[in-house]
Amino acid sequence: MSNYRRFYIPGGTYFFTIVTYQRKPYFDNSDNINKLRIAVATVKKEMPFNIIGAVILPDHLHFLWTLPPNDQNYSKRIGRMKMLFTKSFRGNNALPKTVSTSRQKHRESNVWQRRFWEHTIQDESELETYLNYIHYNPVKHGLVSCPHLWLYSSFHTWVKKEGYSSNWGCVCQGNLDKIPNFDNLKNYVGE
Template sequence: MPNYRRAKLPGGTYFLTQVTHHRQPWLITDIARLALRAAITHVRQKYPFTIDAFVLLPDHFHCLWTLPEGDSDLSTRLRLIKTFVTKRYGSELEINADISTSRQKRQERNLWQIRFWEHLIRDDRDFGKHCDYIHYNPVRHRLCSVPQDWKFSTIHRLMAGGVYPPNWGMGENAKRNNYCLWYHR
């Protein structure tokens, strides 16, 4: 098995992308949202982290997580979240897809892509760029015309907190203005 190298910075902030197996569009169903919320809550009890930004799309999610000082174990957190969803809610999700022989041997289900993509946030500007990317992503995927119309996003919390103006992502104001820049500590 390949040994993937991941950036590790104790207390770092990471941009993550996790995709469903074969991009099956199950993530925004009621049961999937309940499962993911329960999994995150459960994992954060033992392995805390801050969710700075999050968007849930039908077949993947993007998020910004900040880990506690002295902790750089991002992979364990995501693995435990995926495992929780799979074991506790996998049968309720009723995903109908063949499980490959290699997945069967490893006793894996067909809910998630095995790997995930991460990027260690370098500075406040990088944080702002990724925060804006997360919140504008539903528009890029043509799921809505403005970020505020997508209900599975932290954009609403950040607008209520004054991080984004109410018209962010509309017209020329869209995705070019790095509004999240000052939000990051």
Template sequence: MPNYRRSGMHGGTFFITQVTYQRQPWLCTEIGRTALRHALGHVRQSHPFDIDAFVLLPDHFHCVWTLPHNDGDLSKRMRLVKRVVTKYYGHALGLSADVSASREKRKEGNVWQRRFWEHLIRDESDFAAHCDYIHYNPVRHGLCDTPQQWPFSSLHRLTKKGVYSPDWGGEEIKSLEYINLGNE
């Protein structure tokens, strides 16, 4: 089995994708949103990080997180977020997907896909391109016609701050062309 290595860069900024187990569409439900919001808040108390951009879709989420200058343990934060959601809300989610023997052996539930995808942000243009990708993602998935129509996105907060114009994303975004995650 491969030994996956994460960057671990102290103070790094990371683009992250986390998918639900068997792509079950529970994340945008009331209980799913509450569970994830609670887990993020809980983990940030003991292991701080900034959430620079975020979008929640029915079966996955994308985000950009910046870690503190003295810490590079992204994996611990993701593991804890997933654990809090599973431990405190897993039963309430009422998920019906069976757990494989491999997952049972590892004491994993039927809430999250085992691993997450991560990319270390290289520079300002990489940061901007990944934020654009995040905010345009609901349109790519056919969930809405414009990014502003999707309620579960940091685009609204960033528009109020003046980072994005109110009509951003009305046309295809050129910076999205080079980002190909291969997992959607």
């Protein structure tokens, strides 16, 4: 059996990749995205943290979170978010009732992959790189041609805060903004 070790730093900033079970596109509709947002908001209220960046794609999520000082328990927050979403999602009987024996043993449903990918952010440069990765991810996966076209991302919030120009990573109307290269992250993002 694998031995997974997580790096916990009180008040740290973390990048997460959270994937649906068997990459099912549960977030390809706005109802499920709203259920996820409610789950995240509930967890934030129960166990505060800051969301620096986020993107919701049909079969996975990316987050950048900063925890409060003296708090390092991101695993509990992610587990709670998964559970709240799953309860809400199951409420509409959208899933088959069969779950493998292994998943039953671990008290898991067939909504989420068993684990999640985490990376501890070390400095401002790395934070910027991962934030760019999050915002460019819908383009990377061929869902849209430009980051501003994806509705389920913190990109729009960052544009309003003047952290990005609205045409960052954009090819609309002949714009040839520099396309980011994330080859150096391929072993760190869990995709």
